[in-house]
Amino acid sequence: MTRMPADQPKAGKLVAVASGKGGVGKTFLAITLAQALARAGQRVLLFDGDLGLANIDIQLGLVPRRDLAAQFDQPGGILGAIQPCPSCGFDWLPGRSGAVGLAALPEPALAQLLGALRSATSRYDTIIADLAAGIEPPARRLAAAADTLLLVATDDPTSLTDAYAVLKLHAADGGGTDRAVVMNQVQTPAEGRRGFATLARASETFLGFSPRLAGIVRRDPRVRDAIRHQTPLLTRSPQSHAAADILALSATLAAPRSAVARIAG
């Protein structure tokens, strides 16, 4: 195993959870993955990057103490809005704004936000950014700056088509090459593998690269139940299929990277 020199702090990894089509399960996966990594001993920050329509707080029953938009010009900066989620085991950076529409963040503010997230990699092992669905500029910019693009899709043909569009734009935007797909809400693992194979074939043929399969998460009624009770899945239903699938996914993500950390400039 390669050791880092003692004087070189190890930078954490920025993971962007994205999708083409909305409602595929990004927020749920981002939360549960954050909880799984925290349980494995990692220091984890969950950033609600679905700016303006943020809903991590809704799924977890949390109340943001500070408005992200108001933090931009504060001495503590954007990271001053980080607050702990004691029952989750990770920290949380809210994206909700009462005053300013964050959804259409102008480029200088986006760059400031990215700089803040990058600087936070010295404090956290993993930063998970839950992005807005689709291909609007803030989601594209955050995805392109991440070390890992975690693209969530279902085996629905429209979801796969929209996931392909995200891969295409991610490459065009100069995003990193660690592109991983999570097939979510599938009836069986075989269905997930088939859906992934369709996406990977199209990507290989038309884009010249293939993403890797990071994991398959089965459709599970316990997910809806956990969200309704505003409790993380691993707390409420640790024995559920979806919990087991996400724990397996988190082990894949936590594995050491073969490539050197790429913190986009």
Ligand SMILES: Nc1ncnc2c1ncn2[C@@H]1O[C@H](COP(=O)(O)OP(=O)(O)OP(=O)(O)O)[C@@H](O)[C@H]1O
């Ligand atoms: N594995 C699963 N099994 C069953 N239901 C699921 C699963 N994953 C997600 N869901 C359901 O899908 C719904 C949408 O989930 P979520 O809000 O996390 O999606 P999203 O991709 O973040 O949506 P948006 O694009 O609107 O931000 C949730 O209400 C949840 O109940």
Ligand SMILES: [Mg+2]
């Ligand atoms: Mg969401």
